[in-house]
Amino acid sequence: MRKNSIALFVLIFSIVAVPLNALQVKSAFASGTATGGNWAIDYPDFAQTLIDKKWSFTLKGINGNMIGSGDYAEFNLLDANGKELVNDSGYSSGVNGTIEFWDYIRGSDFVGIDLTRDFKGTVKVLREFGSKQKDAVVSITIPASSFPKRPTTSSGYISIVTKFELIPFPQECTDTEFQFNVMDPYSEISTVLFSIVDSAGKEVATATQYGLENGLQKDGIQLCAYSLAGTVAPYNFVTTVSFESKTGKLALSEKTAFPLASKKNEAIAKANSMGEYCAKGNTSKTVAAGATCPSGYKKINFLVPDDVAWNTLTRMPKTQKNKNYIVYACVAQFDANTGGSKFRGYASPVQEQSYFSNGINAIFTGSSKSLLKLSEKSAFIAKVTVTGGVTYTTIGGKTSVPAFEIRQFKNIGSC
Structure with missing residues (x-):
């Protein structure tokens, strides 16, 4: 405990400031000086103090009131409930000098601090x-109100x-990188979980971050074909923010659309890249995707078979x-035994690793000339009847x- 001094007079004054967005390095309100009578105190930019992890207050004499070279002062700052924030003391910097009070500060120091009511401080000055x-x-x-507001939503903390x-x-397994902003002025965050979920809420990929600093950050989340098996589009990107236990806060979560192409959409896109198939009797022509077929020709539409259609096809072909379908396949046997216009392969409505x-098992037929582009272990996508x-x-x-x-x-490719 510091030595108490005798109070000879009391001077009361206020410091007014403007709130700050926690992401900014420069605050919307600046440091300044509060005056009253023959005293002045320089106060810090309170948002910047949370970034610098240090704050300081400087006592000065004004209006003919000087601080002597041997003067000493104590400074104590409390919240409205009497919880101590700063307790420091110092000597004058010299004749007609100043006295500085400072302390290290962390955002987590404000857990349990009342930020809804004014802070109260006392400076006790002992003359030399x-x-x-x-x-x-x-x-x-x-x-x-001079301090940054605590976020109240998941996107307020992590955007x-x-x-x-x-x-x-x-x-295969592929990393998708992303960037995010951290806005945690009071160091409340314990962990952040990023996850991708399907329409049924099944978690298909995750990434976890600890000990995040405020500002722009980046991470990556790995998507694997095996973890997506059996999932259903559309997918969502979910951010879940968990907090340090001493805050008493429950986790916050928000989601946004994650445009992961389904296997069906991917097959349709690849099929469309081949152009439109136009038929007229036993003859056919190919035109650009979206183009109109020549006169007398009819555009043939090909669909990715759903589960029922595929199961029916495999059991009762x-x-x-x-029926006109889009299928993937791998050439298993294409030799003299099959001939030039027919081969055996393994087919699937979606692209497979195996x-x-x-x-x-299926039999494919086609133009012997065009099929010269295929050989055993060729993987391909096809419009078939x-x-x-x-x-x-x-x-x-x-x-x-x-x-x-x-x-x-x-x-x-190959298979």
Whole structure:
């Protein structure tokens, strides 16, 4: 405890300031000076103090009231409930000098501090021995509105800066980077969880951040094909902010749309890149996507089969005859035994990492000239027409599989 001095007079004055957005480095209100009678106190930019993690107050004499070279003063600052914020003392900087009070400060120091009512401070001045000036007690009032407001929403603490554009469905594990702003003036955040969820709320990817500094930050979230299996679009990007236990705050969460292309949308986009398929009897022509077919030709629409259609196709292919679908496939056998216009492959309505494991055995036919672009282990996407089912002889007997006629196709790599 510091030595108490005798109060010979009391001077009361106020310090008024303007609130600050916690993200700004320069505050909307500046440091300034409060005066009253023959005393003045310089006060800091309170928002900047939270950034600098230090604040200081400077006592000066004015109107003929000087601080002597040996003068000493104590400064105590409390909130409205009497909780101590600053307790410091100092000596004069010299003849007609100043006395500075300072302390280190952290945003977390304000947990439990009443920011709805004014702070109260007291400066006790002890004059040097032999001084003709009188000792003094100076009382000050600092409005709590001078300090940054605590955010009240998840986006108030963490705001996503990146505007997500259409993201292709990943074939392997792929990182998606994003930027975000941190606005935590009182160091209340414990962890931030970023997650991607599907329409049913299933979590498909996460990234966690600890010990975040205020300002612009970046992170990445990894999307993997296996974790997206069985999920349903549309997807959302969810930000969940958890707080230090001493704050007593419950976690806050907000979500925004995450434009991850579904496997179906990806297949349609790839099929469209091949152009429009126009048919006239047994002849066909291809025109640019969105263009009108030539006179006498009819545009054929191809769809990605849904689960019911695909299950029907695999079990009762004849019932799907003449249906026009978009499929992915891997060439399994294309040799002298199959001939130049027919091959065996594994098909799927979506792109697969393993067609052998996840695809269905099928027979494909097409123009021998165009099929020269395919070989065994070629992966491709195709617009096909179901021609029914085919039964062929195997080592173990006979097997029946769906049959497709390829109308258009595009190589997409190997399998």
